[in-house]
Amino acid sequence: MSEAVSALKGRSQTGFATVAEAGPVGMVSLRADLGSAALAGALAALGLSVPGQRQVVGEGRLAAWMSPDELLIFCAYEEAGQVVTDLSAALSAEHALVVDVSDMRSVFTITGAKGDEVLMKLCPVDFATLPQGEMRRTRAAQTGVALWRAGPEELRLICFRSVAGYVFGLLEAASRKGGEIF
The missing domain is CATH 3.30.70.1520 (Heterotetrameric sarcosine oxidase)
Known part of the structure; x- marks a missing residue:
């Protein structure tokens, strides 16, 4: 039996927030x-x-x-x-x-005190009113995603595996140090 491998093999990046692919889920x-x-x-x-x-x-x-x-x-x-x-x-x-x-899907975590700011740049969601445990189906740039607040400083995002590299690139660019909104 072959070993399960996620689209990006757990790739992560830390800027003003940390973005990571969750691996096989x-x-x-x-x-x-x-x-x-x-x-x-x-x-x-x-x-x-x-x-x-x-x-x-x-x-x-x-x-x-x-x-x-x-x-x-x-x-x-x-x-x-x-x-x-x-x-x-x-x-x-x-x-x-x-x-x-x-x-067929990839899961990403966005963590840190300013994690909301990463997704604010990409998704038409009012993150100030998104409570913990509430799912939203929306888009990140032009890609369909689903996301929810998993904890006070953790968001999770799901997308199709075929666009995982593109979505990681969006998240990585949006989380770079110096790109904070507030």
């Missing part, structure tokens, strides 16, 4: 009726709950609301296959789609 896309009791039970078996609109919930494993009928489950890369198997079995009587998307 397990991600499972789940399309289903989010009000379904079967879905709630399947997520509970994973130690998760159904997140509210635009919310990210959980510790370790995460469930992120992506749309009215879609969740993105985050787990360890090596667990993604089993998460797909478990969710598919639990939802076999429901209209649902469960897909391992780990290898």
Whole structure:
């Protein structure tokens, strides 16, 4: 079996904030009726709950609301296959789609007291009003992304793997020392 390799192999850069590719991350896309009791039970078996609109919930494993009928489950890369198997079995009587998307997406972390300023330059989001644990689907420059505040000084951003190099270049340029906004 081959070893999992992320798009940028964990590349990072530190300026006035630190930007880093997270490496291989397990991600499972789940399309289903989010009000379904079967879905709630399947997520509970994973130690998760159904997140509210635009919310990210959980510790370790995460469930992120992506749309009215879609969740993105985050787990360890090596667990993604089993998460797909478990969710598919639990939802076999429901209209649902469960897909391992780990290898088609890249995750970045932006950390530091001025991490918001990195994304302020790229995304049409009011970061002053973005609470911890709230997911936003938006764009960074002209690339579709999803992002959320994971902690007081940490933001996470997801994009397609095919544009990971471009997105890292945007984040790196936006985080260079001397480029602070405030």
